[in-house]
Amino acid sequence: NAGVTQTPKFRVLKTGQSMTLLCAQDMNHxxxxxxxxxxxxxxxxxxxxxxxxxxxxxxxxxxYNVSRLKKQNFLLGLESAAPSQTSVYxxxxxxxxxxxxxxxxxxxxxxxxx
Amino acid sequence: xQQGEEDPQALSIQEGENATMNCSYKTSINNLQxxxxxxxxxxxxxxxxxxxxxxxxxxxxxxTLDTSKxxxxxxxxxxxxxxxxxxxCATLNAGNNRKLIWGLGTSLAVNP
Numbered sequence: 001n002a003g004v005t006q007t008p009k010f011r012v013l014k015t016g017q018s019m020t021l022l023c024a025q026d027m028n029h030x031x032x033x034x035x036x037x038x039x040x041x042x043x044x045x046x047x048x049x050x051x052x053x054x055x056x057x058x059x060x061x062x063x064y065n066v067s068r069l070k071k072q073n074f075l076l077g078l079e080s081a082a083p084s085q086t087s088v089y090x091x092x093x094x095x096x097x098x099x100x101x102x103x104x105x106x107x108x109x110x111x112x113x114x
Numbered sequence: 115x116q117q118g119e120e121d122p123q124a125l126s127i128q129e130g131e132n133a134t135m136n137c138s139y140k141t142s143i144n145n146l147q148x149x150x151x152x153x154x155x156x157x158x159x160x161x162x163x164x165x166x167x168x169x170x171x172x173x174x175x176x177x178t179l180d181t182s183k184x185x186x187x188x189x190x191x192x193x194x195x196x197x198x199x200x201x202x203c204a205t206l207n208a209g210n211n212r213k214l215i216w217g218l219g220t221s222l223a224v225n226p
Contacts, residue, residue: 041218042202042217042218043202045213050212056212092157096211100145101145101211103204104159105157106156107155107156108154108156
């Protein structure tokens with residue numbers, strides 16, 4: 001019962017470096033999401049996907065790119081990391097939108113950009 | 115943009131007491147959900163209430179929804195130390211089945 005798995009769990013980057021966060025779900029969910037969580041800001045949606053091969057911008061997409069080449073994986077890329085991207089990143093998945101959209105979360109990735 | 119606003123921001127109670135937290139929102143909704151987040155962990159779905167429902171129960175949880183006031187409350191009865199966590203409300207807006215709109219959360223501390 002893996003659910004939603006995020007890798008890595010922790011990462012420290014220097015300004016300007018790039019990295020990719022991986023999210024994998026084994027529940028055959030159509031929808032996947034990337035959020036960032038900052039103190040006092042709650043969850044903010046970065047990008048989301050409603051199916052394999054599709055992505056869309058969320059509330060705070062600048063500085064991030066995503067890809068959904070396979071239904072079970074949703075990748076979040078930082079091309080040139082900035083200190084403002086220091087945050088905890090959460091991936092979530094949902095079986096469909098419909099009238100529920102209950103989301104299942106991974107354990108998070110703590111990213112520090114120095 | 116955040117739609118939900120939880121109240122209070124922080125709550126500290128003794129084990130065995132009831133905890134009530136509130137959520138307000140701004141637009142018409144399809145449903146409202148409550149999630150729990152333990153320190154350093156991901157969010158976990160607790161309960162969902164649809165716009166045409168007024169009250170829902172799940173174990174020690176009771177959720178109410180007042181669409182005329184655009185507000186919801188989460189009651190945790192007979193609290194335990196293990197209930198210590200942050201609680202978030204999230205709304206699925208009417209006509210948009212793709213994204214949840216999240217509140218800022220209530221931090222609950224249950225003291226033994």
